[in-house]
Amino acid sequence: MERPELPLQQLHAFVVLAEELHFGHAAARLGIAQPPLSQQIRRLEGKVGHPLFHREPGRVSLTPAGRELLPAARRALTGLADGLAAARAVGDGRAGRLRIGFAASLALTVLPDLLRRFRERFPDVRLDIHEMTTAPQLAALHDKAIDVGLLREPAEEAGLGFATVLTEPFVVVLPSAHPLAAQRAVPVAELAGAPFVLPPRAVGPGLHDQIVGLCAAAGFTPRVAQRAVEWQTVCGLVEAGLGVSLAPASIRRIRLRGVAFRGIAPGATRTRVAAAWRRDDHNPLIASLLATVGRRPGPPG
Template identity: 75%
Template sequence: MERPVLPLAQLHAFVVLAEELHFGHAAARLGIAQPPLSQQIRRLEDKVGHDLFSREPGRVALTAAGQELLPAARRALNDLADGLAAARAIGSGQAGTLRIGFAASLALTVLPGLLRGFRERYPDVLLDIREMTSAPQIEALHEKTIDVGLLREPPDDEPDLAFRTVLTEPFVAVLPTVHPLAAQRTVELARLADSSFVLLPREVGPQLHDQIVALCAEAGFTPRIAQHAVEWQTVCALVETGLGISLAPASIRRIRLKGVAFRSIQPNTTRTRAAMAWRRNEQNPLVTNLLEAVGNPPHK
């Protein structure tokens, strides 16, 4: 037997009348006249097939059928209210899950403040934070496995993606503390020409890698790369062991290793840029809200 579909307006009228047990009071609460209320209740009773109220002069009472329907009607209305509230929250970016990829070095700089500010404004949004180097973030944005990326040196050939700078900073030399130049406050790059370098592989951050090579070329040499490491913390650890030296964004100085010294470089003509990345056609309101939460890019 096919179940009757009960219109929500009729259920609402039924619940209000069940609470008031007075047609006049219920109609006033609903903001309608009494005859339309009576018609809605009668239509609902026709669908149920039984009277939901007993009507006697001066007295309205729930029947057994009405008492049975009342809890289910309240649940249906509450579920609808909850669903509408959830839909509004999702639609306005007040709730949901935001997937963010981030380069590990940015966990030392912009990421904590950005996430803290966003969570203060949108506490009901779940944040799915994924540590990724820059190139995989670009791929993940295209594959829609993340919503936003925080990466180093965004590429110039990604027309489907948009970028916003969130940090610019100079490069520093990363030296073992036993290195002869570690005693100086500023290191001339040309004096590193004979050193072995520990760098990120170009495939995980091509623009950043090329910037470092260009800095060395400006100083008159091509860096001799002895070792690659995917994360800056690993780069610093390998420098500490004496496998080589490196050039890194200045915020890497926040990695505290006893055997590593961070020194300003000369010439210091290049700044590395960190940016937020997202799909240009993105319709997710969570992304819009995150972009609005990002203030002016810091400079160091």
């Protein structure tokens, strides 16, 4: 047997009358005349199949059927109000779920402060954080596995939007006993002939090419002796004496006793950290995240 639908407007009228136990007071509270209120209650009683109120001159009281319906009616109205509030919060970019990919080195710079400020502003948003290098982040964006990527030197790609989050200079990474460690700033040309420890190009082509470009501008091609995906591993291999490296300045926060970080001379070149998202993704939480870092997404494309 099909259950009759109970319109929420009738349930609302029923709950108000059950609380006031007076048709005139309930109608005034609802902002309607008394006859429409009586009609709504009678329609609801028709759907239930039993009277919900005893009607006596000057007195209204709930019947047993009315007392049984009242808690369920209140739950239904509260559930609707909660659902509407939750939907508004998600639509406004104040709640929901946001999946963020990030390059591991950003845990040393922008990521902790960004996440702290975002959580302060949007405490009801659930964050799913995924550590990924640049190339996997771009693939994950296209595959809709993440909503936003925080990555280094991304190449512009069709369908993705980008906003610069920060720029930072490069540093030379040396064993602390290396002769060049005595200098405050090291000309890149003085690294010619030294073995290099670098991440594979595949995990971050833009940054890798920028480092190679720095060496090319100084007149040489770096001789890569070791590869390591994570910068912490790069620094560990440098500490072990397996080579030198060029890295974003935030790498200095990796504290290793046997590693020296020095500025480069000249030091005009900077590396960019950008946020990336799919232009066809209308998730308002993306705009909320970009607003936290002072950036706005462009129009969907």
